[in-house]
Amino acid sequence: xxxxxxxxxxxxxxxxxxxxxxxxxxxxxxxxxxxxxxxxxxxxxxxxxxxxxxxxxxxxxxxxxxxxxxxxxxxxxxxxxxxxxxxxxxxxxxxxxxxxxxxxxxxxxxxxxxxxxxxxxxxxxxxxxxxxxxxxxxxxxxxxxxxxxxxxxxxxxxxxxxxxxxxxxxxxxxxxxxxxxxxxxxxxxxxxxxxxxxxxxxxxxxxxxxxxxxxxxxxxxxxxxxxxxxxxxxxxxxxxxxxxxxxxxxxxxxxxxxxxxxxxxxxxxxxxxxxxxxxxxxxxxxxxxxxxxxxxxxxxxxxxxxxxxxxxxxxxxxxxxxxxxxxxxxxxxxxxxxxxxxxxxxxxxx
Amino acid sequence: xxxxxxxxxxxxxxxxxxxxxxxxxxxxxxxxxxxxxxxxxxxxxxxxxxxxxxxxxxxxxxxxxxxxxxxxxxxxxxxxxxxxxxxxxxxxxxxxxxxxxxxxxxxxxxxxxxxxxxxxxxxxxxxxxxxxxxxxxxxxxxxxxxxxxxxxxxxxxxxxxxxxxxxxxxxxxxxxxxxxxxxxxxxxxxxxxxxxxxxxxxxxxxxxxxxxxxxxxxxxxxxxxxxxxxxxxxxxxxxxxxxxxxxxxxxxxxxxxxxxxxxxxxxxxxxxxxxxxxxxxxxxxxxxxxxxxxxxxxxxxxxxxxxxxxxxxxxxxxxxxxxxxxxxxxxxxxxxxxxxxxxxxxxxxx
DNA sequence: CTGTTAGCGCTTTCAA
DNA sequence: TTGAAAGCGCTAACAG
Numbered sequence: 001x002x003x004x005x006x007x008x009x010x011x012x013x014x015x016x017x018x019x020x021x022x023x024x025x026x027x028x029x030x031x032x033x034x035x036x037x038x039x040x041x042x043x044x045x046x047x048x049x050x051x052x053x054x055x056x057x058x059x060x061x062x063x064x065x066x067x068x069x070x071x072x073x074x075x076x077x078x079x080x081x082x083x084x085x086x087x088x089x090x091x092x093x094x095x096x097x098x099x100x101x102x103x104x105x106x107x108x109x110x111x112x113x114x115x116x117x118x119x120x121x122x123x124x125x126x127x128x129x130x131x132x133x134x135x136x137x138x139x140x141x142x143x144x145x146x147x148x149x150x151x152x153x154x155x156x157x158x159x160x161x162x163x164x165x166x167x168x169x170x171x172x173x174x175x176x177x178x179x180x181x182x183x184x185x186x187x188x189x190x191x192x193x194x195x196x197x198x199x200x201x202x203x204x205x206x207x208x209x210x211x212x213x214x215x216x217x218x219x220x221x222x223x224x225x226x227x228x229x230x231x232x233x234x235x236x237x238x239x240x241x242x243x244x245x246x247x248x249x250x251x252x253x254x255x256x257x258x259x260x261x262x263x264x265x266x267x268x269x270x271x272x273x274x275x276x277x278x279x280x281x282x283x284x285x286x287x288x289x290x291x292x293x294x295x296x297x298x299x300x301x302x303x304x305x306x307x308x309x310x311x312x313x314x315x316x317x318x319x320x321x322x323x324x325x326x327x328x329x330x331x332x333x334x335x336x337x338x339x340x341x342x343x344x345x346x347x348x349x350x
Numbered sequence: 351x352x353x354x355x356x357x358x359x360x361x362x363x364x365x366x367x368x369x370x371x372x373x374x375x376x377x378x379x380x381x382x383x384x385x386x387x388x389x390x391x392x393x394x395x396x397x398x399x400x401x402x403x404x405x406x407x408x409x410x411x412x413x414x415x416x417x418x419x420x421x422x423x424x425x426x427x428x429x430x431x432x433x434x435x436x437x438x439x440x441x442x443x444x445x446x447x448x449x450x451x452x453x454x455x456x457x458x459x460x461x462x463x464x465x466x467x468x469x470x471x472x473x474x475x476x477x478x479x480x481x482x483x484x485x486x487x488x489x490x491x492x493x494x495x496x497x498x499x500x501x502x503x504x505x506x507x508x509x510x511x512x513x514x515x516x517x518x519x520x521x522x523x524x525x526x527x528x529x530x531x532x533x534x535x536x537x538x539x540x541x542x543x544x545x546x547x548x549x550x551x552x553x554x555x556x557x558x559x560x561x562x563x564x565x566x567x568x569x570x571x572x573x574x575x576x577x578x579x580x581x582x583x584x585x586x587x588x589x590x591x592x593x594x595x596x597x598x599x600x601x602x603x604x605x606x607x608x609x610x611x612x613x614x615x616x617x618x619x620x621x622x623x624x625x626x627x628x629x630x631x632x633x634x635x636x637x638x639x640x641x642x643x644x645x646x647x648x649x650x651x652x653x654x655x656x657x658x659x660x661x662x663x664x665x666x667x668x669x670x671x672x673x674x675x676x677x678x679x680x681x682x683x684x685x686x687x688x689x690x691x692x693x694x695x696x697x698x699x700x
Numbered sequence: 701c702t703g704t705t706a707g708c709g710c711t712t713t714c715a716a
Numbered sequence: 717t718t719g720a721a722a723g724c725g726c727t728a729a730c731a732g
Binding site: 362364365366376377380381384386387408409410411412413414415416417 | 725726
C-alpha cells in the first residue's frame with residue numbers, strides 16, 4: 001500500500017501544484033480557472049477536475065496584488081446599533097455582494113479619530129471603493145480620501161470632495177411633520193436636537209427653521225434645543241422650554257430616540273402625550289415594534305419613514321458604476337419620505 | 351523653473367520609491383517602517399519623514415501575501431436587520447478592531463447556499479478567523495471549514511467542528527419566563543415557534559418542553575406551533591390553538607418578533623393581551639422603544655434580555671486567543687439571561 | 701546595523 | 717492554443 005497523502009502537512013494547493021499535476025504551465029491553469037483566454041476544452045476540464053480534487057482555492061490576495069483590484073468595499077457607518085443603519089447597510093450589501101464584492105463594515109461611533117483610522121486602514125487594504133453613511137468628515141480624513149478610490153456618500157456629503165450622493169429628503173420629512181402638526185392646530189412648535197455630533201440632527205434643524213418660516217410660525221430662541229435629553233444642555237434647555245410663559249404645544253424631535261427620551265422627560269414632569277403636548281420622531285426606527293403594539297393598543301410614535309433599504313441599494317449601484325468608470329459625472333439622488341401618523345400627536349391644547 | 355511633480359501620473363509610492371529616494375535598500379526601509387529590526391535612529395527618522403512626505407501607505411495585501419496573515423476576520427450573521435445581531439456584532443467589533451483587525455461582515459439570510467458562498471469567499475480572502483453567529487451550518491459549509499482558519503461560534507455550535515462557543519443560557523431564559531407565568535397562575539402554556547430555519551427557535555422549543563415538564567405542566571401536542579404567523583403552518587396552528595376546548599392562557603413566543611405578530615393575530619381574533627391571554631417574547635429586542643413608551647403609558651412586551659454586547663466581546667476575545675494559539679483547548683461560555691416583566695403578561699384568566 | 705536575495709500566488713504580455 | 721518570463725509590494729533569512 002502506498003501512502004496516499006504525502007503532502008508536506010497541509011499547505012493550500014496553489015496554481016503551481018495544479019500545473020505540475022496536470023503537466024501544464026501555470027499560465028494555462030490560470031487561464032482555465034479564470035475563464036479568461038483560450039484553453040483547449042479537454043485540458044480545461046482536466047484542470048478544473050484536479051483543482052476540485054485538490055481542494056484548490058484561489059488566493060484573492062495574490063490576485064489583488066497582481067491586478068490591483070480587491071473586490072472589496074469599505075462601508076463607514078456611525079453605529080451599527082442604531083436601527084436605522086442596518087437597513088441601509090442591508091441595501092448596500094444586497095447589490096454589492098451580488099456583484100462579487102465583500103464588505104468591510106466599520107463603526108466610526110461619530111468619532112473623527114476613529115473615522116480617520118478606519119479610512120486609513122481601508123486604504124491600506126486597497127478597497128475598490130468606499131461608502132460613507134452619515135459621516136461628517138474631518139479635515140484629516142478628507143486629505144486621506146483625496147487621492148483614494150471612488151466614494152459614495154449617503155445622508156451627508158462633504159462639499160470639498162467629489163462623489164455620488166444619495167439621501168432622504170429631510171426637507172420634505174420636516175414639512176410633512178409640520179403640516180401634520182399645523183393641521184392639528186399647533187403653532188408653537190419646538191425643535192429638540194440630537195447630540196452635537198449628529199449631522200442629520202443639525203440638518204433637520206435647518207429644515208425646521210426654514211419650514212416654520214414658510215408656515216408663518218415664529219420660533220422663539222428657547223424653542224431650539226441643542227443636545228438631547230441625555231446631555232446637560234439638552235435637559236436644561238428642555239426644562240427652560242416648559243418653564244416658558246407660552247410653552248410649545250408640540251415638539252419635533254431630531255429622531256426617534258430623542259423623541260422617546262423627550263416623552264420620558266415630559267412624563268416625569270407630569271405631562272401627558274399627546275393630550276398636553278404632541279411629540280414627533282424621525283426615521284421610523286421602531287416600525288416593527290409599533291406595528292405589533294398598535295395591534296395591541298393603539299400606541300406608537302408619529303414619525304417620518306424613509307426608504308432606507310433603497311437608499312442603500314442606490315448607494316451600492318452608484319458605487320459600482322463609479323468603480324466601472326471613475327470619470328462619470330457625479331450623481332445625486334434625493335429620495336422621498338413618508339409621514340407615519342401614530343398616537344403621540346393630537347390636537348393642540350390651546 | 352523645474353517641474354516639481356514629474357511622477358508618472360499618480361501611482362501609490364511603494365517601499366522601493368522610498369528606498370531609492372533615501373539611498374537605502376528596501377529592506378532597511380521596511381524595517382524602519384514596520385518597527386521590527388534595527389535601524390540607525392537617524393536613518394529611521396529620515397525614512398519616516400520621506401514616507402510621510404510622499405504619502406506612502408503600506409500595501410497590506412502585499413504584506414498579507416508574504417506573511418500569510420491578513421488581519422482580517424469574517425463574521426457571519428443571519429440578518430443585520432434583526433436588532434439582536436448588531437449588538438453582538440458591535441461587541442465583536444470592539445475587541446477585534448482594537449486588536450488591529452478589520453471585519454468582513456456578511457449576511458447569510460438563514461440561507462445555506464449563501465452561507466456556503468460567503469464562507470468560500472472568506473476563505474479565498476484568507477481571513478485569519480471566522481465568527482459564526484446563530485448559524486446552522488450545512489454539510490458543504492462544514493467541509494469548507496474543515497481545514498480553514500479558527501472558528502468561534504455564537505448562539506449555535508455544530509457538533510462536528512471544533513471551535514470555541516459563546517451563547518446565552520436559553521434554558522435559564524425559558525425557565526425565568528415560565529416561572530413568571532406559573533407564578534401568575536398559568537398552567538396551560540403554548541409555544542409559538544419561529545420560522546423553521548431558526549435554530550434558536552428550535553432550541554428554545556426544547557427548553558420549553560424540558561422546563562414545562564419540570565414544572566409538572568402537560569403540553570398538548572397542539573400547544574407546540576412551528577412556524578411563525580407569517581407562515582401558513584403558523585397561522586393554522588395558531589387558529590387551532592384558539593379553537594381548543596381548553597385553549598392556553600399564555601403563549602411563550604420564540605422571540606420578540608414572533609411575540610408581536612402573535613399579539614397582532616390575537617387582537618384580530620378579538621382577544622385582549624394580557625387580560626384574555628398573556629404573551630412573552632425573547633431577546634428584548636425593542637428595549638429602547640419600550641423604555642420610552644413605558645414612560646408614556648405602561649406598555650411593553652415581557653421578554654428575556656441577554657448580554658448581547660458581552661456575547662460579542664467574548665467571541666472576539668476567544669477568537670484572538672485562538673488565532674494566537676490554535677492549539678488551545680476549545681472553551682465554552684454560557685451567559686446568564688434576565689427577565690424583563692412588562693405589560694403583556696398578567697394573571698391567568700380563570 | 702544594513703544590503704542581497706528569494707519568493708508569497710497570481711496575471712499578463714509576448715513569442716512560439 | 718500554450719509557455720516563458722516578469723513582476724505586483726512586501727518580508728525574512730542570511731551574510732556581511
